Amino acid sequence: MVADVDGSxxxxxxxxxxxxxxxxGRNLDMALDSALAGLVTAQDRSLARRLSHAVLRDWPALDYLLSALIKRRPARRDRLVWFILAVGLAELRDQREPAPAVVHAAxxxxxxxxxxxxKGLANAVLRNFQRQRAVLESDLAADPVRAWGYPAWLIERLRHDWPGQWERVLTAGNQPPPLSLRVNRRYWSREKALAELVAAGHEAGSIASLPDALVLTRRAAISALPGFTAGGLSVQDGAAQLAVEHLELAAGQRVLDACAAPGGKAAHILERADVDLTALDIDAARLDQVGDNFRRLKxxxxxxxxxxxxxxTWWDGQAFDRILVDAPCSATGVIRRHPDIRWLRKSGDIAALVDLQARILDALWPLLAPGGILVYATCSVLxxxxxxxGRSFLERHEDAEVIDHDHLPGLACSPGRQILPGMLDMDGFYHLAMRRLQSA
Ligand SMILES: C[S@@+](CC[C@H](N)C(=O)[O-])C[C@H]1O[C@@H](n2cnc3c(N)ncnc32)[C@H](O)[C@@H]1O
Structure with missing residues (x-):
């Protein structure tokens, strides 16, 4: 454990x-697990997390500024200094802390x-940045990658896919996300949960079109929230809660959640209806997390x-009334929660994901009972x-009929509905509900 006396x-x-x-190329959550292990206080852990997110959101600009300020790149063995200085620059730029304290801590x-x-180099770089800030920063706006903090391929794809909204999508991905909760209806009502949260000193709001959602206005330690340990609450973005609305659940249905781990949507399905649910996932270790969630939520x-x-290789031959395919995807809709995605995901990954999604959809469609509903969902904005x-699936399957669900939030995008990040303060998500017609 490291006692922190100087903010370092x-x-x-x-x-x-x-x-x-x-x-x-390591995932941020895993990297933080090891990097934060030595920090003593929750405050330090939260600060380290916030700073790492801030640097990832602004990495091209910070890397560019450092290159302008340091004439000779540090040797490989000294590479960590680059990232310590990136953290320092991010702090100087956001001005939450007084500049001398930032320089001292760095x-x-x-x-x-x-x-x-x-140490001398670090001190000089940060002080020079303060002196030359206006000139150095004037170079940032001309380059979209530095200005937006996203890779060029993703900016291009979003411009192409969302010509009227791409700037809003990029902006939303750079905002810190809200803390969104799902109320377990089997445990208590949303009104009761809200009353308990308020009594415990939290402020929360609700979204009319999301019957189980509450959004906390200030961050809080999740496990200390009233009702959390007993299974009354889960952390889940509002857009992820929409899958259940598209599924049109009713008691007695046989439901397959085909890409279930870690179990957020599977648990929501079980909270909402007395159904016979199979939670399938290719990753057995991640499936254990589904089991943990089911146990906490009873x-x-x-x-x-x-x-x-x-x-x-696993189907028992009995048709399902409902199938949820919450497919493996680029996760480009949840970049505000996972700012590492923009650097870890590569343009070349998309075609392979599209192919896998199509194979999963085609393989599962015959398992759906006639009249049954399959909901295809992704947390992508591509x-x-x-x-x-969705369009190519419909071309391949004449017995699939789109269900419009235009009472639910999202842009109608023929077929399906797209939530773009920031809409109703939600993550980016796509949903397509399709009914299987009786075979001709
Ligand atoms: C977007 S996540 C699902 C999130 C989950 N539905 C929830 O709400 O918590 C996608 C999941 O698909 C799983 N997956 C990837 N390829 C798969 C496949 N071929 N068959 C089944 N699951 C797969 C991954 O292991 C991952 O857990």
């Missing part, structure tokens, strides 16, 4: 997480990293490891994974 420990932890994400973090010989569903694209995918 959370900055150093953030830099250690960032080097893993940006140089080694220089102490450089020493804490065992790079004391670079829900009962069948867990099944298996490949949704190859049902003959047309190729969403309405283009």
């Amino acid at each position: 420990a959370p900055r150093l932890a953030a830099a250690r997480a960032l080097i893993q994400v940006l140089d080694q 220089v102490a973090a450089v020493a804490g990293a065992g790079l004391a010989r670079l 829900l009962d569903g069948r867990l099944l490891p298996g490949d949704a694209a190859d049902p003959m 047309a190729a994974e969403n309405h283009d995918q």
Whole structure:
């Protein structure tokens, strides 16, 4: 454990997480798990998390500024100093902390990293930035990658797919997300949950079209929320709660959640209706998390490891009344929660994802009972994974009929509905509900 006397420990932890994400391609949550392990206080952990998010949101600008300020790139063994300084620059730019405190903490973090010989460099870089800030920053706006903080391929794709909305999508992806909750109806009503939260000193709002959602106005420790441990609340964005509305659930249905882990939507299904649920996922370790969630929420569903694209290896031959395909996707709709996605996801990944999604859809469609509903969902904002995918599915399957659900939020995008990030303060999500017609 590191006792933090000079503010260096959370900055150093953030830099250690960032080097893993940006140089080694590691997922941020995993990188933070190891990097934050040595921090003593929840406040330091939260600061390190916030700083790592801030740097990832603005990485091209920060990297550019550092290149302008440091004439010779540090040697490979000193690479961590680059990330400590990126954290320092991000803090100087957002001006939450007084500049001398930021510089002091960054220089102490450089020493804490065992790079004391670079303290002078760190001090000079941050002070020079303060002096030359206006000139240096004037270069940022001309380049879309530096200005927006996204890779060029993603900016291009969003401009193409959402010509009227792409700037709003990029802006929303750079905003910190709200803390959205799902109320477990089997445990209490939304009104009761809200009353308990308010009594415990929290402020929360609701969204009319999302009957189970509450949004906290200030961040809070989840496990300390009233009712959380007992199973009354889960953390889930509002857009993710829409899948259940598209499914038109009723008691007695046989339901397949085909890509179920970690179980957010599977649990919501069980909270909403007395159905016979099979939660399938290809990743057995992630399926364990579904089991953990069901236990906390006191829900009962069948867990099944298996490949949704190859049902003959796990299907018992009985048709399903409802199928949810919450498909593996680019996750470009949840970049505000996971700012690493924009750097870890590559343009070349999309075609393979589109192919996998199509294979899963085609393989599962015959498992749906005539009259049954399949809901295809992604947390993507890319047309190729969403309405283009839906369109080609409909061309291949004459016995599929789109259900419009235009009472639910989202842009109608023929077929399906798209929530763009920021709409009703939600994540980006796509839903397409289709009924299987009686065969001709
Ligand atoms: C978007 S996540 C699902 C999130 C989940 N529905 C929830 O609400 O918590 C996609 C899931 O699909 C799973 N997956 C990927 N390929 C699969 C396949 N071929 N068959 C079944 N599951 C798959 C992944 O392991 C991952 O857990």
